[in-house]
Amino acid sequence: MDLKVPENFHMEASACHLDKPCYRVVLQVEDSLDRLMPYLNAVAKVIQYEPGDDPVMILKIDGYRVALRSREIAIGSVADRQEGTEAVVSVMGFLEDIWQKRDEITPNYKPRRRPPALELYKLLPGTNCGDCGEPACMAFAVKLSLDRVTAEACPYLKKDSKSMKKVGELLGF
Numbered sequence: 001m002d003l004k005v006p007e008n009f010h011m012e013a014s015a016c017h018l019d020k021p022c023y024r025v026v027l028q029v030e031d032s033l034d035r036l037m038p039y040l041n042a043v044a045k046v047i048q049y050e051p052g053d054d055p056v057m058i059l060k061i062d063g064y065r066v067a068l069r070s071r072e073i074a075i076g077s078v079a080d081r082q083e084g085t086e087a088v089v090s091v092m093g094f095l096e097d098i099w100q101k102r103d104e105i106t107p108n109y110k111p112r113r114r115p116p117a118l119e120l121y122k123l124l125p126g127t128n129c130g131d132c133g134e135p136a137c138m139a140f141a142v143k144l145s146l147d148r149v150t151a152e153a154c155p156y157l158k159k160d161s162k163s164m165k166k167v168g169e170l171l172g173f
């Protein structure tokens with residue numbers, strides 16, 4: 001499988017909850033990533049995995065949200081082209097490393113689905129205080145389930161609390 005860092009990649013404006021502009025890096029790869037995904041599913045921070053004829057995987061690599069399709073890798077969000085280049089190097093290095101180590105890894109073919117927003121909502125404080133920038137806890141839970149915000153954006157979800165641990169289990173971090 002050819003997982004070398006490509007010379008060129010595309011950057012597109014991305015929806016972002018931050019006030020600054022942010023971008024998504026999109027690159028095409030020659031070889032299908034289908035065979036790599038079950039190995040990633042066994043060892044990486046996978047948020048979603050839909051195997052099948054047109055598999056999709058969403059995972060976290062070095063803090064970046066990465067979406068994989070058979071021949072496409074999308075990485076976001078990055079602030080500019082320099083960060084985009086660093087993210088591509090980091091993500092491609094990780095994917096290459098897992099591919100090289102595949103003989104030592106038992107592949108996992110089980111799908112992983114995003115946790116429903118309601119399940120996440122039950123773990124939030126429920127005060128609808130708005131300090132996370134969302135109008136209510138349910139709105140925050142919806143964005144959390146879509147991986148559009150991080151759990152840390154709710155200041156009342158304490159780092160080592162049971163709720164945060166459960167959120168981490170559901171979201172795969």
Ligand code: SF4
Nearest residue numbers: 128129130132137154
């Ligand atoms: S900061 Fe936390 S408690 Fe307040 S609205 Fe957001 S999710 Fe709910």
